[in-house]
Amino acid sequence: MELDARFFRREAGRLTAALTRLFGVHNLALAEDVTQDALCRALEVWKFHGPPPNPSAWLMATAKNRALDVLRRERTVRTFAPELARWLETEWTLRPTVDALFAAGAIQDDQLRMMLSCCHPRLPEEAQIAVILQVLCGFGVNEIAGAFLDTPSAVEKRLTRAKRALAAAKSLFDLADAGEVAARLPIVHRALYLLFNEGYHGASPESAVRAELCQEALRLIGLLLDHPAGQTAATRALAALMCLHAARMPSRLDDAGDLTPFFEQDRSRWDRALIADGRRLLDQSAAGMEVTVYHLEAAIACVHASAPSAHDTDWAAIVRLYDALLALRPSPVVALHRAIALGQQRGPEHGLAAIAAISGRERLERYPFYAAALAEMEMARGERARARDRFREALALARNPTERRALERRLAACEGRS
Amino acid sequence: MSQFVFLYRGGMGGDVSPAEMQQQMERWMTWLKELGDKGFIKDMGQPLERTGKVVSGKQKVVTDGPFAEKDLVSGYTLIEAQSLSQAAELATGCPVFLYGGAVEVRPVAKM
Numbered sequence: 417m418e419l420d421a422r423f424f425r426r427e428a429g430r431l432t433a434a435l436t437r438l439f440g441v442h443n444l445a446l447a448e449d450v451t452q453d454a455l456c457r458a459l460e461v462w463k464f465h466g467p468p469p470n471p472s473a474w475l476m477a478t479a480k481n482r483a484l485d486v487l488r489r490e491r492t493v494r495t496f497a498p499e500l501a502r503w504l505e506t507e508w509t510l511r512p513t514v515d516a517l518f519a520a521g522a523i524q525d526d527q528l529r530m531m532l533s534c535c536h537p538r539l540p541e542e543a544q545i546a547v548i549l550q551v552l553c554g555f556g557v558n559e560i561a562g563a564f565l566d567t568p569s570a571v572e573k574r575l576t577r578a579k580r581a582l583a584a585a586k587s588l589f590d591l592a593d594a595g596e597v598a599a600r601l602p603i604v605h606r607a608l609y610l611l612f613n614e615g616y617h618g619a620s621p622e623s624a625v626r627a628e629l630c631q632e633a634l635r636l637i638g639l640l641l642d643h644p645a646g647q648t649a650a651t652r653a654l655a656a657l658m659c660l661h662a663a664r665m666p667s668r669l670d671d672a673g674d675l676t677p678f679f680e681q682d683r684s685r686w687d688r689a690l691i692a693d694g695r696r697l698l699d700q701s702a703a704g705m706e707v708t709v710y711h712l713e714a715a716i717a718c719v720h721a722s723a724p725s726a727h728d729t730d731w732a733a734i735v736r737l738y739d740a741l742l743a744l745r746p747s748p749v750v751a752l753h754r755a756i757a758l759g760q761q762r763g764p765e766h767g768l769a770a771i772a773a774i775s776g777r778e779r780l781e782r783y784p785f786y787a788a789a790l791a792e793m794e795m796a797r798g799e800r801a802r803a804r805d806r807f808r809e810a811l812a813l814a815r816n817p818t819e820r821r822a823l824e825r826r827l828a829a830c831e832g833r834s
Numbered sequence: 835m836s837q838f839v840f841l842y843r844g845g846m847g848g849d850v851s852p853a854e855m856q857q858q859m860e861r862w863m864t865w866l867k868e869l870g871d872k873g874f875i876k877d878m879g880q881p882l883e884r885t886g887k888v889v890s891g892k893q894k895v896v897t898d899g900p901f902a903e904k905d906l907v908s909g910y911t912l913i914e915a916q917s918l919s920q921a922a923e924l925a926t927g928c929p930v931f932l933y934g935g936a937v938e939v940r941p942v943a944k945m
Contacts, residue, residue, distance in 0.1 A: 421856070422853075423856060424853060424856035425851075425852045425856070428852040455855050458855075459855045459856075459858055460881050461881045463858070464862070464880065465878065466863055554851070554853070555853075556851025558851070559851055559853065
């Protein structure tokens with residue numbers, strides 16, 4: 417039988433979550449070892465005759481047996497999960513306790529608890545994301561480093577720090593404590609938002625890992641959506657945002673792997689099912705008084721998703737949403753996007769004036785899409801020479817070959833070479 | 835046609851990510867399938883567990899594994915080929931080399 421390409425990785429995350437619940441989070445390294453052992457054994461056995469009919473159950477049974485061995489051998493010298501201690505003491509209760517922990521619903525909850533634990537408020541965001549990717553998503557150090565254009569040793573350092581913070585907690589995050597969950601959720605949302613964005617806009621557009629980061633962010637937000645403790649308006653808004661952006665992914669890269677500018681994307685390639693999911697989630701997120709940045713960003717994405725073409729877009733609505741976003745979280749990048757929308761709504765002169773009025777504009781000067789936005793507006797009002805200079809500036813700031821090629825194409829169009 | 839045993843040694847586990855393990859498994863399956871499709875496989879053979887016991891000496895002393903990782907036989911396959919050199923040539927496609935292992939090619943003694 418054929419396995420999904422992510423099978424080993426996903427199963428690693430599930431097993432480690434269940435094993436960590438069993439061993440206690442201070443024994444995370446032991447849980448990771450047992451997971452690694454189970455996967456190694458699968459590799460050695462399956463490479464001859466292929467995976468068994470139910471590979472997931474096979475892996476789980478293997479991990480469970482290893483866990484039972486470890487518990488029997490070490491329960492007198494090591495403390496495991498404190499809340500389970502008395503159930504692990506005798507043979508009468510050991511097996512049923514372990515079986516219960518490996519049941520599907522329990523593993524689902526354990527992954528959610530693990531995710532909340534990983535988003536420890538004392539950890540920097542990049543450490544939270546690194547440890548989520550390793551422990552919950554089964555990525556190796558080199559794969560994480562590849563996705564973020566970091567060195568493996570930098571990633572290793574983050575992971576060590578994150579795991580030290582995790583181990584200090586003894587047990588996984590308690591979902592029953594509503595106050596603690598409510599306090600932790602914004603941090604989780606932020607980490608998942610950054611994870612998704614890294615996949616969507618991140619530093620290495622050509623790597624296949626990027627689409628996987630978006631898929632993982634969607635899967636992890638699904639854990640929140642499926643659990644009563646995680647189903648808040650902000651969770652739904654963030655999930656809506658991810659769905660509506662992910663829907664556009666098929667049209668963002670052309671067959672040669674080049675970025676297609678938003679205005680030229682083939683909208684028939686947008687994923688209708690994801691748009692429908694996003695819209696439904698956005699509707700649900702409107703329950704309650706809370707309006708988060710995720711609500712506003714999702715609403716903007718929804719206006720785009722509803723428009724038949726870039727030209728026939730309700731740009732006035734988009735400008736209003738950006739105004740609200742600026743009020744909630746002012747930033748030069750948001751102001752730039754607002755100015756671009758205003759340029760679409762009322763003409764390039766208005767767009768240029770809005771850019772000139774951005775406070776903190778100098779912080780955008782290293783950002784290639786700032787110069788590119790100026791270039792597009794100059795081009796739209798017929799100032800080709802100025803547009804060309806701006807495109808050249810943008811090109812000099814391009815951060816990777818994909819950005820460079822996209823900007824070169826626009827420069828060629830501006831010079832009438834295309 | 836003569837028969838040969840491939841003994842796979844080492845090249846197991848180590849510090850590899852789950853995705854790399856899956857890739858490793860797929861490489862093995864592809865390689866074995868190709869050999870099978872071309873009619874070189876007499877018996878796919880079996881993987882072997884890492885653990886085991888060694889019984890040795892006149893006293894028949896029984897000792898536990900583990901065995902040294904690099905010499906550990908992880909499995910075997912029974913091959914049919916024209917000659918030892920053809921069998922050895924077939925072994926060069928084995929993914930075990932990508933992971934630091936080796937294939938021992940041994941002719942089955944003819945009766």
